Amino acid sequence: MRRKSAVSLSSIILSMTLLFTGCSSANNDKAKEASSKPKEIVIGNIGAMTGSSAVLGRAQSQGVDLAVKEINENGGILGAKVKVVNRDDGADPTKSKTFMEELVDKEKVEYVVGPTNSTPAAASMAYLQQNKIISILPIATSTQLISPNNPYAFRLLPSNEIQAKAIVKIAVEEKFKRIALVADTSALGTDGMSVMEEAMKSHGVTPAAKVTYKADDSDMTPVAQKIKDAKADVALFWTLGADGAKIVRALERVDYIKDLEIIGYTGLNMPNFNELAGPGAEKVNTVTPGSWALDPGKTELTGKYWDMYQKVVSEYGEKAKRDTSASMIASGYDAVYLLKWAIEKAGTTDSDKVKAVLETDIKDFDSVYVKSYAFSKDSHEGFPVDELFKVKIGEMAYDEIYKKAD
Amino acid sequence: MQEIVTALANGSIYALMALAIGIIYSTTQIINFAHGSVIMIGAMSSYWLLSFAQMNFITAMLLAVLINIVLSIVIYKVSVEKLGDLTNNSRWIVTLFGAGIIIDNTARILFGTEPKAYPYLFDGKVIPIFGSKIMVHEIMMILVAVVIGIVYQIVIQKTNFGRAVRAVSFRPDTSRLMGIRSNHIVLICFAISGAVAAISGALIAPITFASYTMTYSIGIKAFAAALIGGLGNTKGAFIGGISLGLIEEIANMVVPGGLKDAISFLIMIIVIIVLPGGILSAKLFNKGELNAEKV
Amino acid sequence: MLQVENLTIGYGKTEVVHNISFHVQKGEIITILGANGAGKSTILNTIVGLHQAKDGSIRFQGKEISKARPDQLVKQGIRLVPEGRQIFPQHTVLENILLGAYIEKNANKIDSRLQSIFERFPRLEERKNQMGGTLSGGEQQMLAIARALMTDPTLLILDEPSLGLAPIIVGEVFDLLKQISSSGVTVLLVEQMANSALKISDRAYVLETGRIVLEGKGEEIRNNSDIAKAYLGSI
Ligand SMILES: Nc1ncnc2c1ncn2[C@@H]1O[C@H](COP(=O)(O)OP(=O)(O)O)[C@@H](O)[C@H]1O
Ligand SMILES: [Mg+2]
Numbered sequence: 001m002r003r004k005s006a007v008s009l010s011s012i013i014l015s016m017t018l019l020f021t022g023c024s025s026a027n028n029d030k031a032k033e034a035s036s037k038p039k040e041i042v043i044g045n046i047g048a049m050t051g052s053s054a055v056l057g058r059a060q061s062q063g064v065d066l067a068v069k070e071i072n073e074n075g076g077i078l079g080a081k082v083k084v085v086n087r088d089d090g091a092d093p094t095k096s097k098t099f100m101e102e103l104v105d106k107e108k109v110e111y112v113v114g115p116t117n118s119t120p121a122a123a124s125m126a127y128l129q130q131n132k133i134i135s136i137l138p139i140a141t142s143t144q145l146i147s148p149n150n151p152y153a154f155r156l157l158p159s160n161e162i163q164a165k166a167i168v169k170i171a172v173e174e175k176f177k178r179i180a181l182v183a184d185t186s187a188l189g190t191d192g193m194s195v196m197e198e199a200m201k202s203h204g205v206t207p208a209a210k211v212t213y214k215a216d217d218s219d220m221t222p223v224a225q226k227i228k229d230a231k232a233d234v235a236l237f238w239t240l241g242a243d244g245a246k247i248v249r250a251l252e253r254v255d256y257i258k259d260l261e262i263i264g265y266t267g268l269n270m271p272n273f274n275e276l277a278g279p280g281a282e283k284v285n286t287v288t289p290g291s292w293a294l295d296p297g298k299t300e301l302t303g304k305y306w307d308m309y310q311k312v313v314s315e316y317g318e319k320a321k322r323d324t325s326a327s328m329i330a331s332g333y334d335a336v337y338l339l340k341w342a343i344e345k346a347g348t349t350d351s352d353k354v355k356a357v358l359e360t361d362i363k364d365f366d367s368v369y370v371k372s373y374a375f376s377k378d379s380h381e382g383f384p385v386d387e388l389f390k391v392k393i394g395e396m397a398y399d400e401i402y403k404k405a406d
Numbered sequence: 407m408q409e410i411v412t413a414l415a416n417g418s419i420y421a422l423m424a425l426a427i428g429i430i431y432s433t434t435q436i437i438n439f440a441h442g443s444v445i446m447i448g449a450m451s452s453y454w455l456l457s458f459a460q461m462n463f464i465t466a467m468l469l470a471v472l473i474n475i476v477l478s479i480v481i482y483k484v485s486v487e488k489l490g491d492l493t494n495n496s497r498w499i500v501t502l503f504g505a506g507i508i509i510d511n512t513a514r515i516l517f518g519t520e521p522k523a524y525p526y527l528f529d530g531k532v533i534p535i536f537g538s539k540i541m542v543h544e545i546m547m548i549l550v551a552v553v554i555g556i557v558y559q560i561v562i563q564k565t566n567f568g569r570a571v572r573a574v575s576f577r578p579d580t581s582r583l584m585g586i587r588s589n590h591i592v593l594i595c596f597a598i599s600g601a602v603a604a605i606s607g608a609l610i611a612p613i614t615f616a617s618y619t620m621t622y623s624i625g626i627k628a629f630a631a632a633l634i635g636g637l638g639n640t641k642g643a644f645i646g647g648i649s650l651g652l653i654e655e656i657a658n659m660v661v662p663g664g665l666k667d668a669i670s671f672l673i674m675i676i677v678i679i680v681l682p683g684g685i686l687s688a689k690l691f692n693k694g695e696l697n698a699e700k701v
Numbered sequence: 702m703l704q705v706e707n708l709t710i711g712y713g714k715t716e717v718v719h720n721i722s723f724h725v726q727k728g729e730i731i732t733i734l735g736a737n738g739a740g741k742s743t744i745l746n747t748i749v750g751l752h753q754a755k756d757g758s759i760r761f762q763g764k765e766i767s768k769a770r771p772d773q774l775v776k777q778g779i780r781l782v783p784e785g786r787q788i789f790p791q792h793t794v795l796e797n798i799l800l801g802a803y804i805e806k807n808a809n810k811i812d813s814r815l816q817s818i819f820e821r822f823p824r825l826e827e828r829k830n831q832m833g834g835t836l837s838g839g840e841q842q843m844l845a846i847a848r849a850l851m852t853d854p855t856l857l858i859l860d861e862p863s864l865g866l867a868p869i870i871v872g873e874v875f876d877l878l879k880q881i882s883s884s885g886v887t888v889l890l891v892e893q894m895a896n897s898a899l900k901i902s903d904r905a906y907v908l909e910t911g912r913i914v915l916e917g918k919g920e921e922i923r924n925n926s927d928i929a930k931a932y933l934g935s936i
Contacts, residue, residue: 185664213663216623218614219416221408222658222666235471242521253408253532253539275523276615378478420883569796572787579751580787585804585852689736 002281004075009384016058029132038080038156040351043068043336044109046099046124047116047139049088056139057116057326061086062316063138063332063369065115066213067340072126077340078347089120096120097127100197111135113335118142125150132351134358136335139328143191152351154338154375156331157327158289158383160188163265164195164238166287166388168203171234171263180232182223182247186237194237207234215243224250234261241270244284245277252280261285265392274394285405287388291370292327293402300399308333308368308402319399325398330369338373341365408538408657415544415559415607416552423628424635424643425555432575432638433588433595436641441504441603442625446618447509448474448604450517453524463527471604478600480503482593496618505611506690513618521620524611547609554602555644562640571595575638623667630674636683650674702727703748703856708757710740710747716755717743718911725856729890730878732898732919742784744908749781750774751776751891755791759840761856777803778855782862786845794825794844797833801848811851818847839870846877858889859879863897875901879923899923 015227032154033364046228068082076082077373085107096115103109104127106154112135115121121140129137134152136174139144140176143161144152171179181196186300193210200207209230213223224247227235237244244264251257257280264286300306316322338358344354345361362375362382373382391402423445430438438444452470455461461469485501526543534541562568574591575582582588607620614620629651635646650670657669703725710718718740721901725731735741738760746752748759750771759767766774789797800820802811820827822843829834836844842862849857863871875897882901893899899905902919914920 052514180691201694212661214623216619218610218624219412219654219658221412222663242617245615246613253541255539271520272523276521278523320623565801568800569792570799573793575799576789576791577787580783580789581752581800582771583749583775583781583783583787584800584848585772586800587770587772 023027034097038078040083041077041080041111041343041349042083042085042109043106043339044085044087044100044103044107044112044114046089046096046103046112046120048091048120049086051090053091053117056328057088057091057114059328060114060116060138060332060335062312062322063329063334064336066311066315066329066334067161067333071336073094073147074392077343078349082336082340083271084390089115089117091117091120091212093119093123094282097123100124100127104128104133109133110351113332116140118145121145125153128152134351134354138331143195148378152355154380154382156369156382157328157383158266158287158379158388159191160265161195162381162383162385163287163387163388164192165202167236168196168199168286168386169261170388170390171236172203172205175380176234176235176261178230178232178234179205180209180211180227180230180235181207182211182213182235182237182239184228184243185212186215188267189215189238196205196236196238206308213243215240217243218246220246221253222245222251224254224256227251228254232260234263237262237264237268237322240267241273242276244268245273245281247282248252248277248284252278254390257283263287264393269393281360281394282392284393285390286393288391288402289370289383290387290389290404292330293389293391294397295404299397304366304368305330327369334369337368338365340403378405408540409659411535411538411540411544411548413651414648415547415651416654417631417648418624419606419610420627420650421639421644421647422551422602422609422630423625424632424647425558425640426602426606427628427632428638428643429558429595429599429602430592431570431632433578433592434486436502437629437637438481438596438599439499439502440509441484441599441628442621443506443513443629444448444474444477444481444530444600445607445610445625446604446616446622447477448607449601449616449620450513450607450618451618452604452608454559455613456519456525457522461489467604467608470608471601474501474600474607475597476600478507478581478596478603479593482596484593486596487589490588510618517618518620521617524608524616527609530612541552542670543609543612550609550649551628551644554657555640559640560596567591567594583629588650591629621638627670630671634674634677702762702792703889704758704760705744705748706758706760708744708747708759709755710743710752710927711755712743716911718747718912720757721908721911721913722757723906723913725889725914727885727887728882728885729903730882730890730901731917732895732902732905733889733891733908734895734905734922735891735893738910739895739908740911740914742860743887743907745781745858745891747780748858772804775782775852775854778852780849780852780857780858782845782849782857784860785864786838786841788833788836788841788844789846790832791828792833794833794836795829797844798825798829798851801851805852814851814853818850822847839873842870842874842875846874846881850881855931856885856887856889859891860891862890863892871897894924 021279046060047060048054049057049061064084068084069078071082085103087103089099112133116139118140121137122145124300129150129152132152137153137155139157141157141159143159146155146159181193183193201379209225209226211223211231225246260283262284264284266286269286294301301309308330309326312326342354342357343349347359359377362373365373367373370383371388374384375382389404391404395403398405423438427438427441449472451473452466455466476693486498489495489497502630527546528542531542532543562571570591574586574588577643578588611620614624631646631650632643634649635642653670653673654666657666661669708718708721709716711805713831733741747754754767760781761777763805776848798899824840825847826846833844862874878888879901889899899919899922905917905922906913907915
């Protein structure tokens with residue numbers, strides 16, 4: 001018995017070794033294949049096109065489609081046509097991982113845009129790194145996605161960490177003295193709470209209160225009471241929209257909303273927040289990319305951002321019709337143009353060379369989502385902390401473009 | 407003061423939900439896992455009738471009650487009656503969970519994912535009592551729950567129908583020998599529970615907001631309240647609901663937020679272990695008579 | 702009045718009553734005798750619609766009833782007093798009796814029947830507000846019969862009414878059945894304790910493991926000690 005199992009074990013190890021060497025040699029071949037004169041460039045576009053996150057996935061796809069259409073009409077990338085292979089992971093991590101393997105192995109994609117949601121992205125990231133495939137994340141915001149473990153991943157939207165840094169920075173710069181941190185006890189909330197605390201530490205301030213609650217709880221009075229008891233002058237909300245609105249109502253009941261300013265991360269924003277929160281919504285702010293917010297008194301964004309907005313409207317219609325967010329479409333659009341720019345600058349599709357261009361020359365890229373992406377060798381977070389602006393929640397033009405405060 | 411009113415108001419809702427669960431449990435020995443979804447439909451449909459069809463509150467409520475009655479009857483016909491004898495199969499666990507999921511997803515498609523602001527009764531009017539702000543809505547939550555509880559008690563104890571419900575819940579086969587159509591009684595109980603759910607929905611929706619997930623967290627507390635008070639026991643449902651409301655409010659004051667539910671459920675588990683029949687099965691409440699009254 | 706032909710009944714795949722036939726005529730008292738497990742309750746439950754036969758026919762006043770529901774049969778005048786009495790212990794005595802009249806919507810009829818029930822069973826009137834469960838075994842049996850009488854049945858069926866009762870009470874119960882019979886109600890009875898039952902019976906059938914093995918006048922069977930030994934153990 002013993003002998004037999006020892007034999008089979010060693011044979012398993014042997015075959016696994018063979019498998020791995022097989023893999024790595026395949027990788028080498030692939031690296032050699034990359035040439036300066038590609039015939040066709042295949043990009044995988046993956047995300048939730050159906051289900052409750054569909055508005056995000058569709059925004060990404062609309063941006064990608066728009067960019068690819070333009071690029072192909074104007075000679076492609078390095079003379080090669082761009083082909084997009086779409087996959088709908090329905091925000092399901094297992095599906096996402098399977099699709100990603102299929103995209104890489106069967107469809108031979110060389111670059112990936114997506115996945116849109118954070119958990120599917122986390123699930124399929126490892127496979128992309130093994131195969132040295134550059135992926136641009138235009139939507140997902142979970143902090144951990146961008147790390148030295150994922151050297152081929154680049155992110156465009158402000159991550160949770162960047163948003164936390166930005167709202168803390170705004171509170172400190174506006175000279176608030178007693179800062180309360182509010183987050184739910186879900187993974188998302190816990191993550192948010194810890195990045196906000198770290199950001200506070202870096203500014204040398206301690207929170208006046210740290211208030212947690214269970215997501216989706218119906219009674220938020222205790223949360224409001226704790227904010228009041230701490231005599232906070234500002235509360236930083238790492239809460240989802242409906243919960244945030246319930247807390248605002250509770251603050252009103254404990255008679256404290258008038259003494260308080262609230263700044264929330266982007267998750268707080270939802271279309272009918274003001275209606276849900278009632279009159280207290282007056283005191284609630286969130287943050288938004290500065291290039292996609294209107295300057296005081298203006299009705300148009302500046303220059304290329306307004307052009308991009310017009311392009312989105314003419315292609316996909318007004319907000320009410322398309323449902324997806326124009327700035328997210330811009331992010332998806334940028335994702336493809338970033339690849340085009342970096343490939344052409346590198347003169348090859350070789351992923352290490354393209355990656356090096358993204359890390360070192362990014363200031364030359366002309367973005368329609370931000371002023372300038374912040375990629376570097378040390379960080380693949382594209383969104384600069386300075387480009388998040390405080391805006392009053394719910395005060396929007398065209399249903400989707402925030403107005404900056406005067 | 408405000409804490410007490412909040413505790414009582416939340417407790418009343420748990421009690422109403424526990425009552426509706428108990429009405430079905432008492433005649434069928436099954437737990438309606440789709441109950442949270444039925445409450446949600448009550449709230450969502452009255453919301454749409456109020457805001458889009460511009461109906462007045464009473465008409466909208468009556469229609470929502472009607473919709474919920476029909477929905478509950480459909481749930482019974484499709485996911486309970488078809489299973490036949492319930493004493494020796496537990497497939498209802500799957501069919502009722504399934505029904506809940508189907509209802510939730512249908513609601514998501516019909517009404518969208520976005521929570522809606524549901525109006526408070528009396529426009530959210532606040533009255534000062536002993537220096538704290540009490541919402542008329544909260545007082546109404548308590549009143550409505552108490553009235554429904556009392557009316558249900560009277561129906562159950564004093565009417566022909568009530569006698570039949572108690573009979574079916576105790577001895578379904580013998581009840582049939584009396585000429586009672588046990589499955590009609592069960593059907594009516596489903597309908598009543600649907601009607602109560604519509605009213606519960608309208609009362610909690612201003613607090614949780616109206617959305618297809620509005621009862622996800624509160625629904626489980628209704629089961630807790632039902633178990634604390636003793637499943638299928640009307641008075642127990644009220645005692646369970648109110649105690650849960652109070653326990654939560656106390657937990658709020660002494661433990662960090664987010665742990666409240668853990669405390670409440672810990673207490674529920676202790677109660678179930680110590681008194682498997684619920685609080686009302688304790689000797690204290692029975693004065694040596696028969697075991698706790700069934701309905 | 703009641704015609705049972707080639708009736709076969711089972712639970713799942715096991716057959717417990719095999720191809721039996723018997724009949725009850727208007728005004729008779731009929732007893733089916735059989736040891737424990739012979740299939741007596743199965744037959745009665747099938748007649749009143751609680752259980753479905755596998756095969757055969759049951760006719761009541763000429764109409765096929767083998768597919769009818771219990772409530773329909775109650776309306777047609779068939780009432781079963783079930784084995785073990787099955788009163789509702791947490792309903793009051795009065796509520797138990799009123800449940801018996803569940804299908805009767807005419808309040809006057811209910812009142813007058815209640816009146817005559819209380820005349821017949823004064824003990825029940827005394828205890829009408831007591832919980833059913835607090836009654837003695839004999840009182841519970843009276844209650845179970847009283848409950849069945851609330852719809853003025855034409856065929857009263859009783860499943861071992863003597864079960865678990867003291868001999869003196871058993872006597873009372875059978876006296877009562879004789880009275881009920883003489884008031885024009887047809888009675889079908891099943892029993893293990895043959896002696897007292899046979900005394901009041903016009904005819905009797907003997908059931909052994911789901912088959913009728915003997916039929917005859919009540920007195921005949923009672924006086925035939927061979928039969929007693931062979932099929933009924935002791936009488
Ligand atoms: N619900 C049931 N399921 C399966 N078998 C049953 C059931 N009820 C009775 N039986 C079986 O049917 C046979 C007859 O039972 P029953 O009619 O109760 O006999 P009796 O009333 O003569 O004592 C017995 O063998 C019994 O085990
Ligand atoms: Mg029997």
